[in-house]
Structure formats: C-alpha cells, structure tokens
Amino acid sequence: MGLKVILPYLLVCYLFFYCKWIEGYKKLSKEEELEFEEQLKRLNKLPVKTIKTKYGDIYDCVDFYKQLAFDHPLLKNHNFHPEMPSTSIPRRVSREKKVPKLDFEPVNIVLEGGGCPVGTVPIRRTTKDDLNRAKVYSEIHASKMNPLVDAELVLIYAVARTNENVNFGGAGATLNVWNIPVSDSQYTSGRIKISNGAESLEAGWMVNPGLFGDNQTHLYIYTNAAQSHCFNAQCGYVHLKPDIPMGVVINPTSSYGGDTYVITLSIVKDVADTNNWILQWDDPPINLGFWPAQIFTNLGNTGTQVEWGGETFSPPDVPGPGMGSGHELKLDASYDAFCALAHIVINNTILNAPGDLVDLDDDHYGYSVVNEKDVGEGFHYLILYGGLGGRTENLH
Numbered sequence: 001m002g003l004k005v006i007l008p009y010l011l012v013c014y015l016f017f018y019c020k021w022i023e024g025y026k027k028l029s030k031e032e033e034l035e036f037e038e039q040l041k042r043l044n045k046l047p048v049k050t051i052k053t054k055y056g057d058i059y060d061c062v063d064f065y066k067q068l069a070f071d072h073p074l075l076k077n078h079n080f081h082p083e084m085p086s087t088s089i090p091r092r093v094s095r096e097k098k099v100p101k102l103d104f105e106p107v108n109i110v111l112e113g114g115g116c117p118v119g120t121v122p123i124r125r126t127t128k129d130d131l132n133r134a135k136v137y138s139e140i141h142a143s144k145m146n147p148l149v150d151a152e153l154v155l156i157y158a159v160a161r162t163n164e165n166v167n168f169g170g171a172g173a174t175l176n177v178w179n180i181p182v183s184d185s186q187y188t189s190g191r192i193k194i195s196n197g198a199e200s201l202e203a204g205w206m207v208n209p210g211l212f213g214d215n216q217t218h219l220y221i222y223t224n225a226a227q228s229h230c231f232n233a234q235c236g237y238v239h240l241k242p243d244i245p246m247g248v249v250i251n252p253t254s255s256y257g258g259d260t261y262v263i264t265l266s267i268v269k270d271v272a273d274t275n276n277w278i279l280q281w282d283d284p285p286i287n288l289g290f291w292p293a294q295i296f297t298n299l300g301n302t303g304t305q306v307e308w309g310g311e312t313f314s315p316p317d318v319p320g321p322g323m324g325s326g327h328e329l330k331l332d333a334s335y336d337a338f339c340a341l342a343h344i345v346i347n348n349t350i351l352n353a354p355g356d357l358v359d360l361d362d363d364h365y366g367y368s369v370v371n372e373k374d375v376g377e378g379f380h381y382l383i384l385y386g387g388l389g390g391r392t393e394n395l396h
Contacts, residue, residue: 040126048120051111055216055249058125061116061242067123069238072228074294080238082119089285090170090268092350102174102340102378104260106282107250109219115243122245123233130213134231137187137211140313141222142229158323158361158369158385159193159309162344162354168194168303170345171353172266172280173383176338177205179217179253182321184209186314189220190324190337190385193307194267194277196298200224201291203265203279205250216249219263221279225295236295237279241288244281256325257335268345269302283341308339308353309360309369309385323367324386331370333379337386340379352381366391
C-alpha cells in the first residue's frame with residue numbers, strides 16, 4: 001500500500017476511535033458506571049480537612065497512607081512514610097560558586113491557609129465526570145508516537161531531545177508558564193520528560209479544559225509505567241507535600257514581552273537508597289512526591305532519553321492551538337516560551353544538557369524549537385519553543 005492510501009486509512013481509523021472516546025465521555029456503559037463508582041470510593045476518602053481554592057477546586061486533606069497510590073497492586077506491602085527524604089541529592093558541576101538562578105518571579109502554588117495538616121496530603125476531589133475526562137485524555141496522551149505527530153495527525157511536539165541512549169539519573173529545567181486559549185477538545189503544554197523504552201515520566205504546565213474542566217494553567221505530571229498511564233496522582237505517584245497538590249492552578253502566568261513567571265521542576269532518581277524517581281520543585285529542591293521503583297520495568301533502572309519543550313493536541317480538522325507563548329519564535333526569552341537551566345543527571349551529578357540535542361519540530365503545523373545551547377550567565381542552557389498553531393493536517 002502506498003503512503004497516500006495508508007494515511008487516509010489511518011485518519012479514518014483515528015476519527016472512529018476519537019469519536020468513540022468522545023461518545024464514551026458523554027455516555028457511559030453500565031460496566032463503566034460501576035467501574036467509576038468503585039474508583040470514586042477509592043479516590044474520595046474521608047478528609048481530615050477540606051480546602052476550596054479561589055478557582056473553585058476542592059482539595060481534601062487525606063491521611064498519607066490512604067492516598068490512591070497505595071491501591072496499586074505492587075505497593076501493597078510498602079514501607080513508605082510522609083517524611084521520606086532523598087538520601088542522594090545530585091551534586092552540581094558549575095562554573096559558578098552559587099547555584100544559578102533566573103531573575104524572574106517564581107509562581108506561588110501553595111494552597112490557601114498553609115495547606116493540609118502534617119501527615120496528610122491534598123487530593124483533588126473527583127467526580128464521575130472528572131474520571132471520564134481523565135480516561136479520555138490519558139488514552140490520547142498515551143497514544144503518542146515517535147517522533148513528532150501521532151500517525152501524522154493531531155498530537156504534535158516541538159522538543160529538544162537527547163540523541164543517544166545514555167543512562168540518565170534525572171533531568172530538569174526552569175520553564176516560563178503561559179496561559180494559551182484552547183478549545184474544550186484541545187490542550188497545550190510545556191514540559192520535561194524522561195523515558196526508557198515505552199515507559200516515561202513528564203512534569204510541566206498544561207492548559208487542558210477537557211482534563212481539568214477550566215481554561216486555567218495547571219501544574220501536571222504524566223505517568224506511563226508498564227500497563228498504567230495517567231495524569232497526576234491516579235496510578236502510582238506517591239504525594240508528599242501537604243501544601244502543593246498535583247493539578248493545582250498556576251497563576252499568574254507570563255505575558256508576551258512583559259512579566260515572566262517561572263516554575264523549576266526536576267525528576268531525579270534516588271540512587272543511594274530507594275531507587276525511586278523523585279519529583280522536585282524549585283532550587284534548592286523541595287520534594288513534592290515520588291514514583292516508586294516497583295511500578296516500573298524499564299524505568300526501574302535508569303532513563304535513556306530526555307526531552308525539553310512543548311506539546312499540543314487537537315482533534316482532526318480542527319486548527320491546532322498555540323504552543324508556548326502562542327506566537328512565532330522571536331529568539332528572545334522575553335517573548336518566547338523557554339526551558340532554561342536545562343540539565344541532566346549522570347552518576348548523581350547535575351550537568352548541563354548535552355550540546356548535541358536533536359531538535360524535533362514540524363513547521364507545517366506552525367510549531368518550532370530552537371536549541372540555543374549554553375548562553376552563559378543567567379539562562380545557561382536555553383531551549384526556546386512555541387508557535388501560532390492554527391493549521392490542520394492535509395493528507396491529500
């Protein structure tokens with residue numbers, strides 16, 4: 001079969017399954033109703049305290065040991081506890097005596113009133129509708145194919161990626177955060193990603209009305225471990241921080257050519273003790289939570305590939321949303337979305353991202369990525385990404 005025959009066939013298949021997803025989102029089968037009811041019982045545990053944010057989100061403060069992660073079949077006999085430290089914080093190799101920092105305003109995402117009491121963690125209160133949306137978008141996100149576009153259709157990246165299979169013990173960056181208009185069926189994001197084979201972990205910011213139920217920018221993680229894949233804390237991620245939940249709204253966000261607001265995220269492996277993957281916020285790092293080594297096969301050892309950049313999703317024949325700042329790149333960090341201070345961890349040592357990263361983008365869709373490499377003082381290793389979007393795939 002020729003390419004011109006295969007691609008329309010793939011489009012028809014995709015449209016069929018996409019419509020089934022959307023149809024499933026609107027109407028559940030009896031089996032799905034029962035499945036979701038059971039999930040809701042596991043998710044919405046009796047809270048010690050309840051916090052309602054100014055954005056309308058409700059977080060229940062749940063005993064650490066009752067969070068959803070411990071329903072994972074591989075974590076039944078765990079020995080985790082709320083004060084778990086990282087015993088192997090990576091050391092930094094730098095030209096400077098001080099830890100490099102950007103002169104931008106970090107966002108404050110701490111819950112109102114100081115968050116949850118010690119020994120509890122904040123869990124976003126979940127409805128059946130939330131579960132339905134999460135299932136749809138987790139399946140869409142899990143369908144990603146290498147390198148740029150899912151079956152040359154609608155899920156598109158502009159990323160800088162390591163080009164050799166090296167044993168990575170972590171990665172991170174400082175990302176400026178944006179709020180890009182998207183429709184209910186689209187999303188746009190900026191993130192870091194570490195993977196080994198089919199398994200991967202992501203952390204970053206995302207605008208996704210279908211997943212979160214609003215048009216705000218949210219902190220997110222994505223877990224792809226063995227047969228499980230999900231956003232935020234629904235399949236194996238163990239939360240630690242009582243005042244910063246997954247999925248929390250990030251506000252304020254950056255303005256084009258104006259104020260810049262940033263988040264600093266890293267995913268590092270605790271090589272000296274637990275072998276868990278730890279999600280860290282800010283620098284010096286604060287441990288938000290971790291992914292237990294037990295839930296992985298490939299990633300149970302090390303990562304072999306790292307990415308920094310952006311990603312969008314849009315249904316077929318719907319113009320794609322903006323990525324990053326929502327504008328064409330100006331090669332100016334006051335206007336462009338960036339991953340600054342991009343770094344990797346090898347042998348428990350923090351190093352600049354490699355200079356030979358592969359830039360993966362597709363100008364056909366209006367998105368691009370530029371690896372500026374090490375620009376020195378301030379940004380250090382800098383990756384710019386983004387685009388207007390607004391284009392659709394033409395298979396003919």
